[in-house]
Amino acid sequence: MKFIQGNVACAEAAVAAGVRFFAGYPITPSSEIAEVLSRKLPRVGGKFLQMEDEIAGIGAILGASLAGKKVLTATSGPGFSLKQELLGFAALCEIPCVIVNVQRGGPSTGLPTSPAQSDVMQARWGTHGDHPIIVLSPSSVKETYDLTVRAVNLSESLRTPVILLTDEIVGHMYERIEFPKKGALKLTERPKPEKDPNKKYLPFDTDSPADIPRIANFGEGFRFHVTGLVHDLDGFPVNVPDKNEALLFRLHEKINARRKDICMVDRHRLEDASVVLCSYGATSRSCDQVVKEARAKGVKVGSIGLKTVWPFPDFVFDELGKNVETVIVCEMNMGQIVREVERAAKGRFKIEGVNSVRGTMLTPMEIFEKVKKC
């Protein structure tokens, strides 16, 4: 039994999930992840590198990942901005990696020690081009551990960058946690190619659009090319409309085909709710408190906590019953996910937002005020 903060849980989970390479640049409020990994990784045969900046940090982990290591880097808003270019490279070249963003107030240097959830859209669209992305958002220390393991697993099995989007509250919050026993964790590995001397090795070839390409690790005897240009099945640049389209379709299909499995959602007291609170990360805790207090007063409130923010779980809103009149989206930003909820709701419910950009958590009181007005 341990009493630790979210950031430490993230670092512990990374090691347990098989991460053996970290490169990054410390930044509040994420620094403890680097601090703990700098001590732990060398002891398990891993490597820790403090780089000259955040760009070099993600560059180094992508190199290590191509060489076969499970990798992770951690940062906050300002550093996350710097990582965007190579995040796109990882998405196109299908390089498994986990990027942790412990969100703080922005824009720019913003509020270094205060929480925010204002990078949700950046996590989705921060890098240019149509790219798929998986973004997970924990609301407790235990969930930080679980979702870090899940992030590493998803990035490996789907060969895609995965973003763990936490915030200063969850990152610095101390809670009790029991680590899973050694061997109890289910870990997944990236698919490996088989050597066939009669066939040319095509690293980006798949049997179906939803399949994961069997890209070899560097140094394992396969010769191939990795480029940020749109590429052919052999990895070399190509510009043929059909092939361009096929690559982009396949990148999206590998996530879309598994949407239901990737999307993790906490549903709470929805059975008879007329008002549903939708949130993610630390804000889910405020919403849970509201549900508890409102129910005690006989107000029919339920909640949806998005552990997976991207791909957006539209189906959750399709499944809401006729009793639901209003969905209130609670977030520590000016209103980002509320637009997704509006889209997914297809006009079936009234959508409201409760927002905070003051650098403190949304209080149950202010959410409850909104509930009362519904």
Added chain:
Amino acid sequence: MNILKLLKIRKKSKELASTYVFSRLEVTLSGSGGQGMILAGKILAEAAAIFDGKEAVMTQSYGPEARGGASKAEIIISDGKIDYPKSMRVNVLLVMTQEAMDKYGKLLDPNGLLVVDETFVKDIPSNIKNVFKSPFSKMAMKILDATIVANVIALGAVVALTKAVSRESLIKSVLRRVPKKVVVLDRMAVDAGYKIVDDSGFKWSCNENT
């Protein structure tokens, strides 16, 4: 430091074995960055979560300064699951500096208890009913010849006043969290905090007040 004096402090103290009876106790420890409020918060929350078997969460607020600036640790202790991890109505507020007093004083519940380090806090709002004052930082210097344990003395006093956790759990938690070279000092600091409260005869019951 005078060891004999310390041993004298360690000896007595009759306290009730029971801890608080409260569904949700909110304690805020505040002071200046570097005074050890966040460490004290970890010690208290860990005492509750690990050694008392209760639910406990600690969150922190601090400024971007490397040292200085108002800093606070918010601890929630509960018998049931804790959803909202921040304070809603602070039952117990420790203030170690005037800045923290001015900034966080208004968070205290009208029936709550204010614990003040008189060394640095001179101006206490007159509307606060329940106030326990003691010069923790001066005492740290006087009794243990080390200002660095002022936080643990104050924490000892807070626990003695509130029974937020059991004394045994607090001591176990202190021993687990503080750096090895100051373990003995901090262990004594806990007793000093208890003694200050014992000697004062001050009584406060969170149960009567809510």
